[in-house]
Amino acid sequence: MSSTALEVNHLTVCYEKKPAVWEADMSVPTGSMAGIVGPNGAGKSTFLKAVLGIIPNASGNISFFGQPYKKVKQRVAYVPQRESVDWDYPISAVEVVLMGLYKQVGLFRWVTKEHRKQAEEALDRVGMLPFASRQIGELSGGQQQRVFLARALVQQADLYMMDEPFAGIDATTEKVILGLMQDLKSEGATVLCVHHDLPTVADYFDHLTMLNLSVVASGKMNDVFTKEQLMKCYGGRLELLTKLTDSLAKLEGLKGSPTH
């Protein structure tokens, strides 16, 4: 297996000629728990979508496990932002999970009992089996997020790309998702996650990309998550930085070097 799960070179994405992501370079080593952070409107979701070909890019090279995306689509699982879909849609939790198997089922074919069993197992893994037949609109935000996660799990991918899985969810779900991400990592999979909550970044991930239009810094957590880089990425917004120094201190503490 290739040592880099994802490599992005010179990625530029435009919305009506205005760049939303500009000349972004980054790579994610296989087997890492990688986070993408950046201020609101920095283009984090756009970056993820462009990498997955959901929105067209103006220029750039993207490879997954050393190969073009088209060849390895099934090895990459995408967990979109929860707000991106209509939750009033007539579908049950287990049917959402089954979507992760559609490609495997094949065109013009119907889902079998075996597929349903796989979907139920995935639901069980995120603790949502009792809600399998619920309409998705009746689930809480955290439960919806777990269903999305189960849909990615059922695909048994090598790279999981998640868009803000921790946004607006309850404590139980946060624990479940984090536990699962760690399980996936120990199974050898790679996780790439857009994240919004800076205080937890250092706890959750071991690889970090700071994005603000372009990639400010990308690499191992300890190298990237520094005061200088944060200043650069967040443009020195002080009220935020005070919060951050706390969490930085925590990281310094973990590293074992003296805190200031």
Added chain:
Amino acid sequence: MDISHLTQILLPAHNLRVIYLGVCSLGIAAGMLGCFLLFRKRSLLSDTVGHATLPGVAGGFLLSALLYPGEGKNIFILMLGALVFGWLSVQVVQWMMRHTRLRQDAALAVSLTGFYALGVVLLSVIQKSGLPDSSGLEYYLYGMVASMVQTEAWILCGTAVAATLLTTLLLKELNALCFDEGYAQTQGLPHRWLDETLMTLCLIVAIVGLQTVGLLLIMALFIIPPATARLWTNSLKKTLAISALVGALGSLIGALVSSEVEHMPAGAAIILATSLLFFLSLLIGRRKGLLSRHLEYYAIERRLAENQYLRAVFDGLEAQQQVRLFCGLKFSRKLAMTDFLIRDTLAKRNWTTTKQSAITRSLLKQGLLTLTGTESAALTDKGLNRAIETAKTHRLTEMYLLEHAEVAQKNVHQYVERIEEITTPEIANDLRDLFEERLQQELIPQEPHEVK
């Protein structure tokens, strides 16, 4: 209406049977495909397409008069014109959204009104020109069932079969496309091809049905049936089936009415019948229907009242047992099942006598209470269990609000009265977990605030 008339409706002549087959097919195709328009949030777009076919129809008429003078209007040229302009209106909308700052609603409105105005101008040109056979053109506006010929009926039947086949064979792909297009794309499902097939099929059905329902209302046949179906079910397959059924039923009723009543435009009759089915569903639909919502509300209110009743009984009996507990004796189930005076127990609740006896009757019927005299009753074993559960949840909720949510002592009571309605078994379980330690010490916690 005499018997022979009735048999005429039930066992129609051949030409009428053809018409009924045609409108039913149209209803099925439109109802089924309309579901996907609704899910893809394209309902307004489709309406724009409907109106924009007018210049196509008028232009097609002029063209056929030019090419084949004296032969009357050629249906296929008219349909082709409608198809071209329907397609054109979509392109205009997309162009406006891409190259201007207009939002979709404005772009749709501009396209709809612009093309429709062009159509009206062309129609007036036709009327002034005195071209022969121009009288039938208003059918394209308001719809005409009686003029349906066998060819049209078969085309409609074909589109219905095609729509059914497409949705059956590609149901899961369409499902993914409608629910989460971005995800469908990452899965390598043929989303673009599917979307185009779907839209093309919709356009074909709409244009074939144009003369039957009329271009002003044809899109309602795509929009109202799925909206009706959504009031009944939460399953995709059932939504599709119900929508097709509503489309077929509405079309059939409308066609019947319009062939019975003189000068009744078919399109209006069909859409009115479909709308009636919609409003009926709005009232009695199982999902979000007004009646079912009312019944649900009524059931919750009733259950709440029952719980309040049982809690009042329990509080009263518990007060009697306080002395026992104080002496170190255990809570006695047997004593808790002794009789109580109904009126005294419910004194604190300002219930009317009607409500008191209604709830009493309900509890008796469920076997939670037994009558011991004319004005007294006692809990049954089952009743006591539910009373204990209710009291426990109620007090745990109060404890939670006091200790965790920091609600002031004096406000707790009024909060809990309302909260009880929404305390689901899940929440009750969470509460029990939260206060697990304390529940081990005492099975039923004491009222955490002073009872007035």
